[in-house]
Amino acid sequence: MPNRSFFWFFFPAGLAMILFIGLPIISTGIQSFYAQHDQILIEVKKCDPFGCKTSVVVDQEATSKIKEEKPLGKFNGFGTYVDRNHLASDQVSVFWSESKSLSEFIGKVGNLPFYKALVFTLTYCVIVTPCVLLLGFIIALSLNAISRKIRGPLIFGTILPMIVTPLVGSLVLFWMIDAEGIIGANLQILMDDPYLSVKSSKALTWITIIIYGVWHHSPFAFVVFYAALQTVPQEPLEASIIDGASRFQRVKHIVLPHIYPVVTFVALISLMDNFRVFEPIIGFSAEGSAQSLSWLIYDNLVNEEVILFGSAAATSIMTIVGISIILTPVLLRTWKEFRTNR
C-alpha cells in the first residue's frame, strides 16, 4: 500500500492513540516533576482590648492567584519521587543505619506506603499468575474430555467470572464472604468464632483478594488453553497410547510441549493484568489492609481536599516502569514472530 493511502487510512486511529494515550503518558511524566503550591502564609496582627497578638493565617487571595498563574504547581524535580509517600530515600537510609537486623529493616521499609503497595502488588502477581495457569489448564483438560454435546453451556458457565467487570465480580463474592453473607456466616459457625470476619485480619483480606484474582482470571487461561488443545496433533498421541504411556505422561511429554508457547504468552499477559490490580480492593473495601500501586494512584486522584496530581503522576511513572519490565519479553516474542513471518 502506498504511503499516501496508508496515511489516510490510518490517520484517525493514529490520531486518537497519539492524543489520548501518547500525550497523557508525556503529561503524566511532566506532572510528576511538579507539586502543588504551598499555601502562602502571612502574619496578621490582631489587636483587641486585652492586647495585640500576631497570628499566622493563610493568605487566600495570594494562594489562589499563584494557583491561577501556575496551575501545574511548583517545580519539584525528583522531589516527589523521593518523598515519604514514594521511594522515601531519606527514611530508607535512616532505617538502614538504625536497624540492627535485616528483618527489622525490611519490616520498617514495608510500612512505608509505596513499599507496602509494592509488596502487595508483587505478592498478588506472584501467587495469582501460576494458580491461574494451573487451574485454567486443568479446567481445559477436563472440559476437553467431556462429551461435545454439552460442552457449549459448560464453557459459557466457565467464562462467566471473566466477563463481568472486576468491581462487580468482587462485590458479588464480597457479599457472600462478608460476616453477614452465606459463606461468612457458615465459616463463623464452622470455626466457632462469632467475630470472625474477612475484614478483621490482614492475612484473610489478602487471601480473599488472591482467591478472587484466581477466580476472575482462570477463565481467560482456560479459553486460550482450550483452543490450543484443539490443535494438538493426534498421531503422536495415538502412538504414545500404543506404546503404553499413561494419561499423565501423555500430557507431560506431548500436550505441554505443544502448547508451551501459548503458556508463556498467557503467563505474561496475566502477569501484566495482575500488576494493575485495583478494582477488587474497592469491591472488597480492603483499603485498610491491602493497597496496590494502582490503588495509590486512584486514592491520590479522588483526594477530597486537593487532587495530588504530582504524587499520582510519580506513582504512575513508576508503575509504567514496572509494566515495561514485564512487557519486554512479550515485545521480544512478537518481534521474533514478526521477523519470521515476513
Added chain:
Amino acid sequence: MDFGLDKKSNSLKTFNTIFIVIWLLLACFPFIWTFWGSFKVRADFFSRADWWYAITAFNTLIETGARFTKEAYSGAWFEGEFWKASRNTVIVTISVVSISLFLGTLGAYALSRSTKNYAFWILIIALIFRAMPHITLVSGYLFPFFQLQIWGILPTTIVVLVAINQPFTLWLLYSFFKTVPKELDESALIDGCSYFQAFRHIIMPVMWPGVITAGLFSLMLAYNDFTVTALLLNQENHTMVPKIQSYLGTNQHEGNLMWAVSAVVSATAPLFLLVMFFQRQVISGLTAGAIKG
C-alpha cells in the same frame, strides 16, 4: 482430543465430572445467589441473625407480605436514578463501539496491507499502549481536562474510551484482515479501483465476522469500564459501574446496599445474554493472538 484408542478408566471419568461440577458451582453460584438475593429485603440477604433467612425469606415476608419483592429494583432504578446511569451506559457503549470499529477497521486494513517497516513499528507501539494501566492514563488526563474544561461530560469519556480501545481493536482486526486473501482487493485495484473503493466494495462485505468479534470486545470494555468513567465523569453523568460504587457508601452500613445488589444484577444480566448469543465470537477473539481485551 478424542482418541478412539483411549479407554478412560471409570474412576478418572468420575473424578473429572466431579471436578467440572465443583468448578462450575464456584464460577456460577455467586451470580445465581446474588440474583436470588436481589429479590429479598436487606435483613434477609445480609442477615445478622441467620443466613438461612435469605432462603426462607423470613424478613421479606414480614416486611412486604410476599416471598419475593421488587423493592430493591424500584428503589435503585427510580429513587437511585439507575435509569439515568443505564441511559448513559447505552450512549457511551453504542458510541464507543461504532466509533472504534470505524477507526479500527480502516487502520487495521491499512496495517494488514502495508509491507513497510513502519507498519510493524506501529503494531509494536500499539502493544505497548495496550499494556498501559488505565489508571496511569487517567492521571495524565485529569489535569489537562480540568484546564480545557472538558472534564465530566460524556463526549470526552467516549473519545477516551475509543482511544484506549484502539490498540486491542487494531491487533484483533489486523490478524483478521491477514486471513482475508490479498488477491481479493488486489484484483479490484488492477481493475482501477482506488484503495478506498476496494475497501468499500470488496473488503466490507467480507469483514463482518471479524468486526463482530472486535465490536463485542469494544462493547465489553466500554460497558465494564470503571477506572475511566469513575474519574472522568461527574455525578450527573455516571455510567452503571461507578453508579454501583456510589450506592456502596463509604462504609458498609451507610449507602443503600440492596440498591447496589439489584443494580449489579441489572448491569450483569444484559452482558450475560449477549455473551450467551455470541459465545463463539468471544472465544475466537480471546484466542486470536492470545491478547486479552
